[in-house]
Amino acid sequence: MGAIVEIEGVNKIYGTNHVVKDLNLTVEEGEFLTLLGSSGCGKTTTLRMIAGFEEPTSGSIKVEGEAIGDKEPFERNVNTVFQSYALFPHKTIYDNVAYGLKMKKVPKAEIKKRVTEMLALVQLEGFEKRYPSQLSGGQKQRVAIARALINRPRVLLLDEPLGALDLKLRKQMQLELKRLQRKLNITFIYVTHDQEEALTMSDRIAIMHDGVLDQLGTPSEIYENPKTRFVATFIGETNTFDGCIRSIDGEHVSVMIENGNICGCGKGFALNEYITVSVRPEKMKYSETPIDGFTIKAIVKDYVYVGSVIKCIVSLPNGNEIKIERLSGEELPKPGSRVYIYWEEKDAVLIHNQDQLIFQAVDSIPLG
Numbered sequence: 001m002g003a004i005v006e007i008e009g010v011n012k013i014y015g016t017n018h019v020v021k022d023l024n025l026t027v028e029e030g031e032f033l034t035l036l037g038s039s040g041c042g043k044t045t046t047l048r049m050i051a052g053f054e055e056p057t058s059g060s061i062k063v064e065g066e067a068i069g070d071k072e073p074f075e076r077n078v079n080t081v082f083q084s085y086a087l088f089p090h091k092t093i094y095d096n097v098a099y100g101l102k103m104k105k106v107p108k109a110e111i112k113k114r115v116t117e118m119l120a121l122v123q124l125e126g127f128e129k130r131y132p133s134q135l136s137g138g139q140k141q142r143v144a145i146a147r148a149l150i151n152r153p154r155v156l157l158l159d160e161p162l163g164a165l166d167l168k169l170r171k172q173m174q175l176e177l178k179r180l181q182r183k184l185n186i187t188f189i190y191v192t193h194d195q196e197e198a199l200t201m202s203d204r205i206a207i208m209h210d211g212v213l214d215q216l217g218t219p220s221e222i223y224e225n226p227k228t229r230f231v232a233t234f235i236g237e238t239n240t241f242d243g244c245i246r247s248i249d250g251e252h253v254s255v256m257i258e259n260g261n262i263c264g265c266g267k268g269f270a271l272n273e274y275i276t277v278s279v280r281p282e283k284m285k286y287s288e289t290p291i292d293g294f295t296i297k298a299i300v301k302d303y304v305y306v307g308s309v310i311k312c313i314v315s316l317p318n319g320n321e322i323k324i325e326r327l328s329g330e331e332l333p334k335p336g337s338r339v340y341i342y343w344e345e346k347d348a349v350l351i352h353n354q355d356q357l358i359f360q361a362v363d364s365i366p367l368g
């Protein structure tokens, strides 16, 4: 594998709006990379710059070692699938898919062969003569994908391609798209704001937050080891505690938070540093008696059954709520009971905290 898309020091500024900030990202050949982030964080803008529809304000983007902007759109080995499908309404499905090959003046017989193959690949055999208005949302989306793939691009850019589909179809299409990507061995750069979709489909995820690439990693790296507070809270459910490091002993770190003291382990932290401690609901534990190193008392408020798991909500003295999760059938304390909250030190993720507001909040904690 080698690099197929290289984004170096890219900024995009619209007027006074700095939309993409010093983005560095290398996409490997054949990988499924997802740009994930909340609305307005710069995902579509980044994709449009890779496609060559939009010029970076500064920095460079190369596809297969060459600047994409120097090529005419039809010369580019990059194609895009838009959320809106953008099919030609007055052309049949066959003609929609054949379009790119006709533009390239590919011989008719070859067009027929390739369109037939491609429609089979997206499971739309027999739909050749229909028009887009005669298809369901999922079928239209498959036509859009077939049309984008027919030119055999090296890189396919997909901007929330499943956004308009209902949940069930969306899940089915996620698997189909992944299968297609593996089979054709085409690099996919996929945009979504749905973290579950990103976790299921991607080889690597790039998490964007306010135009900044917060973290790049495999789904498990990002889930298990978030590098920023934003990533920790954006991916999956978690409980976060902001505090200040009060003692360090080897990798053992003790942290003072608003509700008491907690522990975790990690390297590269300093005494008196402000940090966020993130603990997943499935890693939270409770005890009726105090646990060494932890002094958070809580009251069990409520249970929520979510099929295979039970979520237990406990309330801290400052009113914050914490989620504990167990498989259904496992025992949990009764609502109203008082418990001590703790976890295995290895299950806490310690995150350097850069947020000034949180510093102030932590500084205002009364000592004693």
Ligand SMILES: Nc1ncnc2c1ncn2[C@@H]1O[C@H](COP(=O)(O)OP(=O)(O)OP(=O)(O)O)[C@@H](O)[C@H]1O
Pocket (backbone or CB within 6 Å): 014, 017, 019, 037, 038, 039, 040, 041, 042, 043, 044, 045, 046, 193
């Ligand atoms: N052509 C433009 N001119 C001015 N501002 C723009 C333009 N295109 C995008 N923006 C702004 O850039 C920011 C990022 O937009 P972008 O479309 O990249 O977000 P996104 O991450 O794709 O969000 P969503 O999930 O809602 O699609 C937004 O604040 C948007 O208003």
Ligand SMILES: [Mg+2]
Pocket (backbone or CB within 6 Å): 043, 044, 045
């Ligand atoms: Mg967008």
